[in-house]
Amino acid sequence: DGGITQSPKYLFRKEGQNVTLSCEQNLNHDAMYWYRQDPGQGLRLIYYSQIVNDFQKGDIAEGYSVSREKKESFPLTVTSAQKNPTAFYLCASSIVPGNTEAFFGQGTRLTVV
Amino acid sequence: QKEVEQNSGPLSVPEGAIASLNCTYSDRGSQSFFWYRQYSGKSPELIMFIYSNGDKEDGRFTAQLNKASQYVSLLIRDSQPSDSATYLCAVNIPHSGAGSYQLTFGKGTKLSVIP
Numbered sequence: 001d002g003g004i005t006q007s008p009k010y011l012f013r014k015e016g017q018n019v020t021l022s023c024e025q026n027l028n029h030d031a032m033y034w035y036r037q038d039p040g041q042g043l044r045l046i047y048y049s050q051i052v053n054d055f056q057k058g059d060i061a062e063g064y065s066v067s068r069e070k071k072e073s074f075p076l077t078v079t080s081a082q083k084n085p086t087a088f089y090l091c092a093s094s095i096v097p098g099n100t101e102a103f104f105g106q107g108t109r110l111t112v113v
Numbered sequence: 114q115k116e117v118e119q120n121s122g123p124l125s126v127p128e129g130a131i132a133s134l135n136c137t138y139s140d141r142g143s144q145s146f147f148w149y150r151q152y153s154g155k156s157p158e159l160i161m162f163i164y165s166n167g168d169k170e171d172g173r174f175t176a177q178l179n180k181a182s183q184y185v186s187l188l189i190r191d192s193q194p195s196d197s198a199t200y201l202c203a204v205n206i207p208h209s210g211a212g213s214y215q216l217t218f219g220k221g222t223k224l225s226v227i228p
Contacts, residue, residue, distance in 0.1 A: 033216060042119075042201060042220035043157070050213065058215065090156055094216075101147055102203075102216055104156040 003027065006091050006105035013078070013085070013112050021076045021108045023091035032074035033092040033102060036060060043090060049074055078110065086112045117204050119219035127227050132189040134222050136202030139183070144214075146178055146185045147203040150196075151221065157201055161187065192226045199223045 004025045013019045023032065031050050035043040045058030049068040063082025068074050074093075078085045088109050092102040116139045126132045134148075145164050149157035163169045163176040163185065175188040185204075189196055199221040208215040 035218070043218040045215060045217065048215065056208070056213065092216075100145070101159050101162050103159065107156045 004091060004093055004103060004105035006089075006108050008108060009106065011108055011110045013110060015112055016080045018077055018079050019110070021078065021089055021091075021110070023074045023076065023105060024072055025074075025093045025105075026072060027093060027095075027103070028071070029093035029103075030071070030096050031094045031102075032068065033094075034058075034064070034066065034074070034076045035090045035092065037088045037090060046076065085110055117202055117206075117217050117219040119200075119202050119222050121220055122223040123225050124222055125225045125227055126192050128192060128194060130192050132192045132196065132224055132226070134187040134189075134200050134202075134224065136185045136187075136204075136219055137183055138185070138202075138204045138206070138217075140204075140206045141180075141183065142207040143183075143204045145205045146176070147216075148174075148176060148185075148187045149201040149203060149218075151199045151201055153199075160200075189224075192224075194226045194228050197224055197226050 007022045033048040034046040037043050044060050046064050047066045049055035052071050055068050065077045090107045091105045094100045094102040118137045148161045150160050151157040161176040163178045169176045173190045177186045201221045202219040205214040206217045
């Protein structure tokens, strides 16, 4: 089955630690995105990538880093510099960047303890 | 600032009625528009997309786009309790760089369909 897989579904992190969220897609999509969602809020764009080895900052990139070494993979690292990392993280992909619909993975819920 | 605006709701409609959800956007360069449905604790799922002015129908859903007014809406006919969810409007807004677009979401409208 084609789709977007995020792992893990739930993640707990101690303050001061870096943590990496996984996102893999087998849809052969060029573009991939990371969003953050806080309770009662919409989705805010962290980073996006339109092609392998290239990515752009979104609206809230501070405290996050990404890489796009393979078309299928777009991992997100939440660093210790992110002041309030507890949130629901969503990865998405689209066939081409721009005017095509994006499809989402099931999300990772990160909690800082 | 490039924005997508939605009424947060909640919007309550009786079962069988028409639910009307609205969205405005700030960047006239936007070219594609999407409606997603999100159940509590789940990821968004695509319902409709629309690129051209006018109406687009898919089953009980109709998306309406008016680029001159920078307005996009979603109508849900014969609303069912299973339609109760948060509806997110998303717009592809031109970003820095030629041909670069940022998929930007509104905060969503919570819909409750009352049996």
